[in-house]
Amino acid sequence: MRRKSNLTGYLFILPALLVIAVFRFLPIVQAIRMSFYRWGIAGPLQYIGLKNFSRLFIDPKFYQSLGNTFWYVILVVPITLVLSILFAQLLNKSIKGRSIYRTIYYLPAVTSIVAISVVWKWIFDADRGILNAIFNFIGIEGLKWFNDPRGLFELLLSPAGLALKGFFAGPSLALCALIIMSIWHNVGYCIIIVLAGLQNIPEQYYEAARIDGAGSNKIFWSITIPLLSPTIFFLFITQSIIAFNTFTPVYVMTQPPGGPLGSTSLLIFYLYEQSFRLWNLGYANAIAFVVFMIVFGLAQIQKKFFEKRVHYA
Amino acid sequence: MHERGKVLVYILLITGAIWMLLPFFWMVSTSLKTQDEALKFPPDILPKKMLISNYLEAFRQVDFSRYFLNTIIMTIGTTLLVFLTSSLAAYAFARLSFPGRDLIFMVFLAMMMVPMPVYLVPSYVILSKLRWIDTFFALIVPWSANVFSIFLLKQHFQTIPQELFDAARIDGLNDLQILTRVVLPLSKAVLITVGIFQVVTNWNSFLWPLIVTHSNSMRTIQTGLSYFAQAESTNFPLLCAASTFTTMPLIVLYLLAQRQIMESYSRSGLKE
Numbered sequence: 001m002r003r004k005s006n007l008t009g010y011l012f013i014l015p016a017l018l019v020i021a022v023f024r025f026l027p028i029v030q031a032i033r034m035s036f037y038r039w040g041i042a043g044p045l046q047y048i049g050l051k052n053f054s055r056l057f058i059d060p061k062f063y064q065s066l067g068n069t070f071w072y073v074i075l076v077v078p079i080t081l082v083l084s085i086l087f088a089q090l091l092n093k094s095i096k097g098r099s100i101y102r103t104i105y106y107l108p109a110v111t112s113i114v115a116i117s118v119v120w121k122w123i124f125d126a127d128r129g130i131l132n133a134i135f136n137f138i139g140i141e142g143l144k145w146f147n148d149p150r151g152l153f154e155l156l157l158s159p160a161g162l163a164l165k166g167f168f169a170g171p172s173l174a175l176c177a178l179i180i181m182s183i184w185h186n187v188g189y190c191i192i193i194v195l196a197g198l199q200n201i202p203e204q205y206y207e208a209a210r211i212d213g214a215g216s217n218k219i220f221w222s223i224t225i226p227l228l229s230p231t232i233f234f235l236f237i238t239q240s241i242i243a244f245n246t247f248t249p250v251y252v253m254t255q256p257p258g259g260p261l262g263s264t265s266l267l268i269f270y271l272y273e274q275s276f277r278l279w280n281l282g283y284a285n286a287i288a289f290v291v292f293m294i295v296f297g298l299a300q301i302q303k304k305f306f307e308k309r310v311h312y313a
Numbered sequence: 314m315h316e317r318g319k320v321l322v323y324i325l326l327i328t329g330a331i332w333m334l335l336p337f338f339w340m341v342s343t344s345l346k347t348q349d350e351a352l353k354f355p356p357d358i359l360p361k362k363m364l365i366s367n368y369l370e371a372f373r374q375v376d377f378s379r380y381f382l383n384t385i386i387m388t389i390g391t392t393l394l395v396f397l398t399s400s401l402a403a404y405a406f407a408r409l410s411f412p413g414r415d416l417i418f419m420v421f422l423a424m425m426m427v428p429m430p431v432y433l434v435p436s437y438v439i440l441s442k443l444r445w446i447d448t449f450f451a452l453i454v455p456w457s458a459n460v461f462s463i464f465l466l467k468q469h470f471q472t473i474p475q476e477l478f479d480a481a482r483i484d485g486l487n488d489l490q491i492l493t494r495v496v497l498p499l500s501k502a503v504l505i506t507v508g509i510f511q512v513v514t515n516w517n518s519f520l521w522p523l524i525v526t527h528s529n530s531m532r533t534i535q536t537g538l539s540y541f542a543q544a545e546s547t548n549f550p551l552l553c554a555a556s557t558f559t560t561m562p563l564i565v566l567y568l569l570a571q572r573q574i575m576e577s578y579s580r581s582g583l584k585e
Contacts, residue, residue, distance in 0.1 A: 008488050009411030016402035017417065019458035024424040027432035027439060034435060087329055090322050103571060104330045107337065110567045110574065112517040114535045115556035118542050119340040122549045130339055133355040188333065189578065196579050245428050248519050252539050255546070268430045275434045276524060288431045295428060 031285050039282035052286035062287065063167075064262050065270040071171035072266055073243040076182045081235060083183070084190035085228070089220075091191070092198045102195075105188040113185065117252035120181040121146065124253075146254060148173035149261040172263035178249055186242070190235055197231030198224070241295050247272060267291050344368070344553035351550045367554035371541070377555070379530060380537035387452045387522075387533060388515040394457035395511055396504065402458070403466035404492045408478065418467075425460040433524065440525055451525035452533070456515075462507045469503045470496060506577040509570070516563055534559050 035053070038046040056062050087105065091098055108116065123131050124145040132142030151169025164170070171179065201224065209219050225232075250269040251257050258265035258273065265273075267287065275284035343351055344367055346360040371377065405411070406418050436455060437446075445451040473496060481491045497504070519535040526532065532540065538559050545551050567574055 005409060006411040009405045009409040009414065012401040012405035012409065012488070013417065016398040016421075016458040016463060019398065019454065020421060020424055020460065022439070023436060023455035024427070024432065025420070027435035028424070028427055030435035030438070031432055034438075087326070090326055093322060095322060095326065101326055101330055102575075103568070104333050106571075106575060107333060107564070107567070109578070110513060110563050111337075111560045112519070112535055112538075112563070114517075114519055114538050114542075115340075115560045116336060118538065118552050118556045119336050121542075122343065122553065123336060123339060125549075128352055128354050128356070128549075130356055136355065184333070184336070192575055193579055241428065245430055247430070251523075252542060271430055271433075272520075275437075281434050281438070284434050288434065292427065292431045 031288055034282050035285040035289050037282045039280075039285075041279040041281070048282070052283045053289075055283060056286055056290065061262060061265070061270065065265045065267050066290075067167040068171065068175055068263065068265055069244065069267045072175060072179060072182075072246065073240055075171065075179050076186070076243050077236065077239045079179075080183050080186045080190055080239060081232060083187050084194050084235075085232070087187070087191045088194035088198055089224070091195055102192065105191050107188065108185045109189040113248040114252055116185060117181065117249045120177075120184075120249075121253045124177045143173060145177045146174045146264075147260060149259070149263040151263075152176055172260070174254060174260060174264045178253060178264055181249060181253070182243070182246065186239065190239065193235055194228065194231055197228050201227045237299055240298055244268075244291060244295050244298075340553045340556055343550055344557050346550050348548060348550055364550075367550045368558060371551050371555040371558075374545070374551070375537060375541050376529065376532075377534075377537060377558070380532050380534045383449075383452075383531060384516060384534040386449060388512055390449065390453040391456045391515050392508055392511040394453065395459045395462055395507065398458040399462040399466055399507065400492060400497060400500075400504075402463045403470055404488070404496060406463065407467045407470035409488065421460045421463065425464075429520070433520070437524055446525055447527050447531050449531075452522060452531075456521075459507075459511070462510070465503055465507060466500065469500055473499055505573055509574055509577045512566070513563060513574075 036047060036049060038048050038051075091101060095101075123129050126132065126142065126144045126147050129142075129145070131145075135142050149172045151164060151172055153168065153170035154164045155173070157164060205223050205227070206219060209223055214222070245268055246266050247268040250264055250266055251272070254260075254264045258269050268291065271284050271287045271291065274280045274287060342359055345363045345365070346357075346367075347364060350357065350360055406414060440446050440451045440455070443450070445454070477495055477499075478491060481495050486494065517535060518533070519539065522533045522536045523539070526536065538555055541555055542552055
């Protein structure tokens with residue numbers, strides 16, 4: 001009887017186990033192995049120890065992609081979260097047509113990134129784009145967006161006589177366009193999650209605070225934010241991981257992909273280029289390993305940092 | 314003061330709504346323009362005459378009907394297999410005890426944490442060894458088990474009262490019969506969540522099909538659109554028409570099943 005039930009258990013998990021063993025577990029183990037080899041699409045494999053990793057340290061394109069990814073994540077995630085908290089707060093008030101706003105805000109989350117990348121590329125078009133038309137209309141000179149490799153801080157601070165270069169020039173104008181598109185794409189989903197978090201806060205807390213004479217500012221910082229912190233924490237981690245894994249908009253929007261001058265090349269795009277354009281599969285796996293360590297480390301740091309402050313309801 | 318605050322709330326909400334809708338509006342508006350009209354600067358907000366010719370032209374230039382068909386095959390294939398593998402595995406993890414059960418489940422969860430780009434390259438190597446590159450096998454089989462779906466279903470199966478299982482056993486049902494006749498009919502909401510998640514993910518998946526397929530006849534809707542965007546990089550009316558009809562099926566689905574979709578995604582906490 002006992003043995004029969006064991007057998008049923010194994011039979012039931014077998015299909016899932018087979019797929020996950022062959023297409024998850026095996027590739028992950030293989031990824032670690034490959035990163036120690038010179039591994040092209042043809043020719044003999046060659047064990048080269050840690051050379052793929054040491055190559056990372058002297059590869060300027062890797063550094064550039066790392067820097068781009070840093071700016072991308074550090075701008076997309078916090079701005080998305082602040083906007084979603086603001087809009088969720090507004091939607092949580094007694095307003096007419098709340099469900100219509102919710103529907104509209106959530107819409108980008110179900111549209112494919114390829115299609116919206118095509119549309120945003122057109123919106124950002126330097127010569128004919130509607131965004132520059134709006135800029136001209138309100139008396140601002142249009143920007144070159146995806147054609148402009150100059151850094152944001154470089155542009156802002158050059159009138160002050162500061163010549164910033166490289167990483168410190170900040171995200172290029174092209175990368176900023178990408179960042180704006182990503183915020184637009186992610187914010188609706190975050191609003192819905194924050195709104196659900198807000199609705200879980202018991203009304204009594206607010207009443208008690210009001211009776212104690214707390215103003216709306218005080219209520220926001222002393223009640224809403226602490227009680228919302230598990231939600232914010234969750235979004236912070238998941239959104240950062242998503243941001244670190246961004247590939248599609250770089251591939252579809254930028255011309256040449258990753259350009260101009262490599263200023264929109266994010267880590268996963270660089271991984272793609274090294275593996276499926278240049279076929280340096282071993283080296284690509286070293287990049288994948290770095291991405292994995294960053295994502296993993298980030299989750300750990302955030303966990304430690306937030307554990308003290310996060311209020312678990 | 315209170316009234317003024319309310320007006321400000323509405324102004325912000327409406328501004329937000331316009332900002333969210335503007336790209337969609339611009340996509341549809343551009344898709345109905347002639348190329349000359351689209352190149353006017355500053356642009357007209359609406360086309361002079363609504364043209365549907367861009368839609369026909371996009372279908373004529375590349376084989377979008379084939380891409381639609383491929384995407385539908387991939388979506389249905391993956392979704393059905395995920396239902397099968399996940400409900401069996403979830404039942405085993407939730408209701409059966411066998412040596413190594415918890416360890417295997419832990420390993421499954423750990424696999425879920427690893428982002429796709431990490432195993433992308435070795436997956437390609439494995440698929441080429443199997444000679445599956447450029448086939449439906451490569452699009453479907455690696456995604457035919459989904460740890461997250463197993464996790465969701467397992468959570469739900471654990472909430473079903475033990476008495477139902479005891480009663481079913483007394484009636485002489487075996488585990489497979491209990492799963493199909495008792496457990497699954499009680500799990501419709503979770504199954505819908507799993508299904509929605511599968512449909513949206515498959516319809517929008519891009520990087521995987523980009524890498525595991527090469528030929529024109531194997532393109533999915535997303536890789537097809539991206540290919541079209543490279544080939545017709547300046548003809549924005551055509552591109553907007555293609556973007557419109559590739560996003561429309563999911564937008565319609567979303568408007569019909571809004572509540573389920575939002576709930577599914579809040580529950581999943583996973584996107585893309």
